[in-house]
Amino acid sequence: MSQTMSQALAELSEALQQTSRLSVDEALALAELIPVLHQAVGAPEDLTPETTEPTAEPSVLTAEPAESFREDPRFALALASIAESAAHHALRTQIYAAHLLEATSAHTLTVDELNAQQAGTIDFTRPAERTGQRATFTGTSALLSSWLHIEHHEALRRVASANHVFAQFDYQHQQYPAQFPLLTQRFNDPTLPPAEALSVARRLGALEPVREEFDAPTTSTVRGADGQLLEAMLDHELGEADPATRRKGINAVIKSAKEQQSEEQPEAQEGIFRRGLRHGLVRYELALRPTRAELFESGIAQSDNPRSDAGQAAREAFTDNNSDPADAANPTNASDASDASDASDATTEHPDFVTDEEAAASEATDTAPITPAARRLNGLMSLLELNSKLLQRLLDATLHGAQEDAQATAGSQELKVPVIKPQVVVTISLAELEGRADTFGITSHGFKLSATDLRQTLAKARIIPIVLGGKGEILDIGRAQRKHPNYMRLGVAVRDRGCLVPGCTMDPERCNIHHVWFWSEGGVTAVYWSAMLCDTHHHDVHAGLIKVIPNDGVPQVILPAFMDPTQTPVRNQYHFAATT
Known part of the structure; x- marks a missing residue:
């Protein structure tokens, strides 16, 4: 280091120590020294990406001529140690700058001031x-996003971090004081x-209840199961020396x-979350409470049932068809019967800028195989599409002052609505009813319920008592009919919860009710003589x-x-293992 540079740095250090403000x-000017320092000790300018060999010109930043x-x-x-320390201070300054921008209402500056x-x-x-x-x-x-060109x-996140560790x-x-005073001390x-204290503050902030618009800001309020303040628990963990x-x-x-x-506020975590694009697909995450998850599972399983219209439709490639299929059968206003006839004679329909050859080539493209996951999605998308069409037709009919016609249209078969009836079935043991168990019931798809979920379900549900082994309902109709009625199917489903064969994962909606005593051999329709099989x-079995x-x-x-x-009689335990 030259004498001039050493003397300048010593004078600067002494001046900073003696200056209070x-x-x-x-x-x-001091803040601008950081990039200058990086340029001075960073990669030499005479090194290019193509080569690591220095040029013939000697570097001006050499300690000795030879090295x-x-x-x-x-x-x-x-340098690594100093850079790490500089990064720590830079992060504090970064968040402090966000705090100052909010404290001074910098977003209200005039255009002239910004220029x-x-x-x-x-x-x-x-x-x-x-x-x-x-403004x-x-x-x-x-202001931060536009001025610094950041996302x-x-x-x-920076503004929220400033609220966590500087002021609200x-x-x-x-x-008001910072939201997390203990983490503020660690941050400063x-x-x-x-960085670690700030990360913990952000994660803790996500657990805090959302503040209403006119409420005054408060410090940390979330507590653990033992009543201890969660911030204090995290502050204690931050005192551990070993990083892992x-x-x-x-x-x-x-x-x-x-x-x-x-468990206490499941609705706060519930929703549909878009997780971004991955492998050409937009990913969504669905978070549901157990009771809603049971309804969703029941609906999806029914819409994927190959024996139903909805299941058959789900096995076809989904197309975004915005036109109502009933419009072609009953043309009105803009189109008449002759127009519909002309449309039916047309071989292809595509925009004017697409040639017939391009349209044919597009139709000839092989489609991806319809996987089970795709079938469930097709069923859901079809129901959403049909729902929008049905509502639109009801609205159109209502606006024309034809309420009765609207109801008739809603009940018509032209839309071919695949009807599904999602239901929640909860099995509760005697110990759970008497409060002698830690659980509070389980749904037919294996979702454990909390005490809150159970209370809400019982408050809204139409209670159908099913006493396994009891005789409260007619569960035997002999040979009066071969097909099991719905109440009897429900009883078998509650007992078996799905296919009876060990290892089979088929949902109860996709299973058949089998006559254990074959109908062809004089068997009867009864829950006792019935079993659920895919x-x-x-x-x-019949083979x-x-x-x-x-x-x-x-x-x-x-x-x-x-x-x-060993030919030991067994039952499938897969359906009795709770999924969540």
Whole structure:
């Protein structure tokens, strides 16, 4: 280091230590030294991406003529330590800047002030000019995003972080203390890395209840299961020296709090979340409470049933058909019968800018195979499309003053609406009813219910008591009819919960009710003599590969000898293992 540079740095350090307050120009000049330092100690300009060989010109930043300081590993190690410390201070400054932008309402600056700032001609000796009209930016995050050219969500995160560890503001712009005072101390401690404290503050902030518009900001309120303040628990975990142990402890506290909150306020976590584009597909995440999840599962399973119209439609490639299929059969207003006839004679329909050859080539393109997941999606999309068409037709009829016609249209068969009837079936044991168990019932698709879920379900449901092994309802109609009525099917479904064969995962909506005592051999239609089997295993039973025995009204299966040499009667336990 030259004597001039050493002397300048020493004088600068001494001046900073003796100065209690900096002017605006001095503070900004010091901040600008950071990129200058990076240019000085960064990669040499005479190294290009194509080669790592230096040019013949000697570097001006060399400790000795024969060796650059960049080749000294001790310098690299020292620089890494200094850079890490600089990054910590830069992060604190970054969040503090977001706080100052919000505290000073910088988004209300006039256009002239913003232009002067951009041009670097600001006169800090005069007061800032604020617009008395509509501000250029709607808020601090909008200003940050536009001014720094950063993504909007990152700008929102910085402002939220400033609220966590610097100060909060109410709707009248009154300043309140930071939301997390313990984490604020860790964030501002120069001996500790601030990023981890800030990350914990962000995760904790997501657990805090959403503040209403006119409510005053408060400090941390979320508590753990033992009543201890969650911020204090996380602050204790942050005191762990080992990074891996510290991270594990923090994750455990956050996970426990999320599980507790999901039990107390499941509606706060419920919804449809778009997770972005991946492999050419837009990903969505669906979060449902157990009771809603049971309804959703029931509806999806019914819409995918190959024995129903909805299931057959789901097995065809879904097309976004915005036109009502009934319009072609009953043309009105804009189209008449002759137009419909002409349309039916047309071989292809496509925009004018698409040639017949291009349209034919497009139709000839092989479509992707219809997977089970695609079938469920097709069923859901078809129901959404049909629902929109039905509502539109009802609206059109109502606007024309024909209420009766609207009802007739809604009940017509022209739309061919695939009817499904989702239902929630909850099985509760005697111990659960008497409060002797930790659980509160389980649905037919294996979702465990919380006490809140059960209370809400019982309050809204049409209660159908099913006493397994009792005789409260007619569960035997002998040979009066072969097909099992709905109430009897429900009883079998509650008992078996799906296909009876071990390892089979078929939902109850997709299963058949099998006569354990074959109907062709004089069997009767009764729950005692019935079992739930999927199509494949139902065929296996009638083919003699699998045998079903009643076993006192709780049917079991005997697998083929090559699968079970002991020929022990068994039941499928898959459906009794809760999914959540």
